[in-house]
Amino acid sequence: xxxxxxxxxxxxxxxxxxxxxxxxxxxxxxxxxxxxxxxxxxxxxxxxxxxxxxxxxxxxxxxxxxxxxxxxxxxxxxxxxxxxxxxxxxxxxxxxxxxxxxxxxxxxxxxxxxxxxxxxxxxxxxxxxxxxxxxxxxxxxxxxxxxxxxxxxxxxxxxxxxxxxxxxxxxxxxxxxxxxxxxxxxxxxxxxxxxxxxxxxxxxxxxxxxxxxxxxxxxxxxxxxxxxxxxxxxxxxxxxxxxxxxxxxxxxxxxxxxxxxxxxxxxxxxxxxxxxxxxxxxxxxxxxxxxxxxxxxxxxxxxxxxxxxxxxxxxxxxxxxxxxxxxxxxxxxxxxxxxxxxxxxxxxxxxxxxxxxxxxxxxxxxxxxxxxxxxxxxxxxxxxxxxxxxxxxxxxxx
Amino acid sequence: xxxxxxxxxxxxxxxxxxxxxxxxxxxxxxxxxxxxxxxxxxxxxxxxxxxxxxxxxxxxxxxxxxxxxxxxxxxxxxxxxxxxxxxxxxxxxxxxxxxxxxxxxxxxxxxxxxxxxxxxxxxxxxxxxxxxxxxxxxxxxxxxxxxxxxxxxxxxxxxxxxxxxxxxxxxxxxxxxxxxxxxxxxxxxxxxxxxxxxxxxxxxxxxxxxxxxxxxxxxxxxxxxxxxxxxxxxxxxxxxxxxxxxxxxxxxxxxxxxxxxxxxxxxxxxxxxxxxxxxxxxxxxxxxxxxxxxxxxxxxxxxxxxxxxxxxxxxxxxxxxxxxxxxxxxxxxxxxxxxxxxxxxxxxxxxxxxxxxxxxxxxxxxxxxxxxxxxxxxxxxxxxxxxxxxxxxxxxxx
Numbered sequence: 021x022x023x024x025x026x027x028x029x030x031x032x033x034x035x036x037x038x039x040x041x042x043x044x045x046x047x048x049x050x051x052x053x054x055x056x057x058x059x060x061x062x063x064x065x066x067x068x069x070x071x072x073x074x075x076x077x078x079x080x081x082x083x084x085x086x087x088x089x090x091x092x093x094x095x096x097x098x099x100x101x102x103x104x105x106x107x108x109x110x111x112x113x114x115x116x117x118x119x120x121x122x123x124x125x126x127x128x129x130x131x132x133x134x135x136x137x138x139x140x141x142x143x144x145x146x147x148x149x150x151x152x153x154x155x156x157x158x159x160x161x162x163x164x165x166x167x168x169x170x171x172x173x174x175x176x177x178x179x180x181x182x183x184x185x186x187x188x189x190x191x192x193x194x195x196x197x198x199x200x201x202x203x204x205x206x207x208x209x210x211x212x213x214x215x216x217x218x219x220x221x222x223x224x225x226x227x228x229x230x231x232x233x234x235x236x237x238x239x240x241x242x243x244x245x246x247x248x249x250x251x252x253x254x255x256x257x258x259x260x261x262x263x264x265x266x267x268x269x270x271x272x273x274x275x276x277x278x279x280x281x282x283x284x285x286x287x288x289x290x291x292x293x294x295x296x297x298x299x300x301x302x303x304x305x306x307x308x309x310x311x312x313x314x315x316x317x318x319x320x321x322x323x324x325x326x327x328x329x330x331x332x333x334x335x336x337x338x339x340x341x342x343x344x345x346x347x348x349x350x351x352x353x354x355x356x357x358x359x360x361x362x363x364x365x366x367x368x369x370x371x372x373x374x375x376x377x378x379x380x381x382x383x384x385x386x387x388x389x390x391x392x393x394x395x396x397x398x399x400x401x402x403x404x405x406x407x408x409x410x411x412x413x414x415x416x417x418x
Numbered sequence: 419x420x421x422x423x424x425x426x427x428x429x430x431x432x433x434x435x436x437x438x439x440x441x442x443x444x445x446x447x448x449x450x451x452x453x454x455x456x457x458x459x460x461x462x463x464x465x466x467x468x469x470x471x472x473x474x475x476x477x478x479x480x481x482x483x484x485x486x487x488x489x490x491x492x493x494x495x496x497x498x499x500x501x502x503x504x505x506x507x508x509x510x511x512x513x514x515x516x517x518x519x520x521x522x523x524x525x526x527x528x529x530x531x532x533x534x535x536x537x538x539x540x541x542x543x544x545x546x547x548x549x550x551x552x553x554x555x556x557x558x559x560x561x562x563x564x565x566x567x568x569x570x571x572x573x574x575x576x577x578x579x580x581x582x583x584x585x586x587x588x589x590x591x592x593x594x595x596x597x598x599x600x601x602x603x604x605x606x607x608x609x610x611x612x613x614x615x616x617x618x619x620x621x622x623x624x625x626x627x628x629x630x631x632x633x634x635x636x637x638x639x640x641x642x643x644x645x646x647x648x649x650x651x652x653x654x655x656x657x658x659x660x661x662x663x664x665x666x667x668x669x670x671x672x673x674x675x676x677x678x679x680x681x682x683x684x685x686x687x688x689x690x691x692x693x694x695x696x697x698x699x700x701x702x703x704x705x706x707x708x709x710x711x712x713x714x715x716x717x718x719x720x721x722x723x724x725x726x727x728x729x730x731x732x733x734x735x736x737x738x739x740x741x742x743x744x745x746x747x748x749x750x751x752x753x754x755x756x757x758x759x760x761x762x763x764x765x766x767x768x769x770x771x772x773x774x775x776x777x778x779x780x781x782x783x784x785x786x787x788x789x790x791x792x793x794x795x796x797x798x799x800x801x802x803x804x805x806x807x808x809x810x811x812x813x814x815x816x
Contacts, residue, residue, distance in 0.1 A: 021589075021626040021682060023537055023559075026690040033693055066482035075477050075706075084464040088667045124522060124671070124700060131699035135558070139421055156697040160533070161421075162560075191419075228419040269486045271705025273522070284419060292424040295431055299554040301529035302522060306704040307669025308473075 056401035058389040074315035095122025111249035122305035126262035142191040149381035198237040198349025201388035215254035237350035239266035340409035454799035456787040472713035493520025509647035520703035524660035540589035547779030596635040596747025599786035613652035635748040637664035738807035
């Protein structure tokens, strides 16, 4: 009797639950510390001390009716002003509070923007591999997901492939850099070429095509790599940001949407996104956390620890002979499966290693490792990876 | 280029914004303290001290990775267990953690449940007057809102009217007691008769019909009136609760869904609601507030102040000759408009009184006053109401 759409999704979610239950089963058998769970993008590092201090300051010094009360659906004006000023100083933009809508994380922001934009049948282009939930979000609003196949040489989106995917029904393309699951960061040149293709697509079809830039990993970039701010490249860009990873606050569901003045029909878009925030039942982003995040705009999570994990795991796995993409950002390592992927996932489990299949990201033949785990988990897992590699004599595990 | 559904909603939202702007215009002219804004259901009383203490305890004593981290989409197991135990002790239920899903307020919960249940064209029955957002929520999932006209003698839902509204496509009826906007509380007898009609409807059509009990005002009931717990009356009952009003935390977006074991296809329903929580972009209810609310299950907002406002305003307005429903719960007063409603709303504005038209709740000819304001606002507004009443000589303003 429940929604038919949902029945299919419950059935499809079996694999993820099975993974979760497998983790618990292995932990019960061997102890939690001997299970190497690389399946979850849940930061293992605490929020910076500044967050605790901010929360404490707010509940002790600000008016509780304001701190915990309703505000406009877009969020507190002072919070939005602080965010705009911070973005302007970092990226040379000229945003004001009326370009910012606070959101329930980036996931909440994406739903708001998709509800705002999509008519049934409108197409949303994503580049494989992509965050699997995009398809579900688009489906809620009766949009059609159009998947551009991966270029496995560098996992960068290719302008030619994008051009081939654009149709008169194209309304949105979702970009995600630093990327989940590959860890790749899109260069300015890549973005420039994507923007050119989109401009051409808009002209050809007489339509507006919006980029949604999904940026939960913006602050997690290594070796000083530049993560270009997309609004400077393409006018119809909407940014969905989250503090889930940058401040290790994934459970708090706090982020924001940027809608620049330059976006087509900016005012209608902004007003509609505020209403969509209300109508989808978010109403507003959690109020205390709005205020806390605004006090922590310069705080950072422990990126050095992620970086150490990244180098250690990448170095070890490639030494074992596995073929990996060297991650420039986020906290994922994208590895080629030496044999058909379900077989490899099962083999890894026998060594108490939990991985996510690339098929879950629309890109079979690969697996994702989330290295946002404790350094101990990394160290203890290394012999297990060595043994796993030894099962595949064709790969060079010198 | 934005969603056609949203364009209509942006246009429709003009009246609410106009009210908001009118409030600001009047405040600029006459001072904020001389504007009597009864239009917003935003509690003017602070959260109980226990909330501040709970937040402080949690951030100082619990592991920040857990406090701010992801948990299962349903929420923290210990939080859900505490809530189930609290409900069991209060209402004689036998819920466990697997009957509770934490939600982003009641609004978030309603969206999750509607997404879980509705196929396109499924009918959702509401009783006028009703919270205007219900229609928008149902529309997102392509359901059809079926409005049962009000019985203006007592504003209680009538079994005969419900029976006439049930069709083979009826999937849900939404009940909201204590009621927004009338302040009416549904008696056990009313609920028993509704349950009988629904049982009969299910049998006649061979369908499952779910009650969604929307309960943000459960704790706001006056004079010891009983607010029956609906799961004891009808098996297919799903409860959407919120602490927005009971703990004065409307900005925090924290509540929960109850899905009893007895509900038809319980397991599928529960699993689907967890997935819907993720897919709609909530992912989970805000984590710190989940933990804080669980520590405040016995805390109460300042209901005595609401009660004083209720009695003072009701007494004064009826003395002025206005015809009002005596509110048993919530913090709304429902008043008959002595003349066509838009005219009365305009007249009230000339006395710096802001009211919401009953038409916004599907019930023209009435207005709603939200008395969750400061006692001073009530006192200062009384002469203005007296003058307003004097404009209508046909009403008895002795």
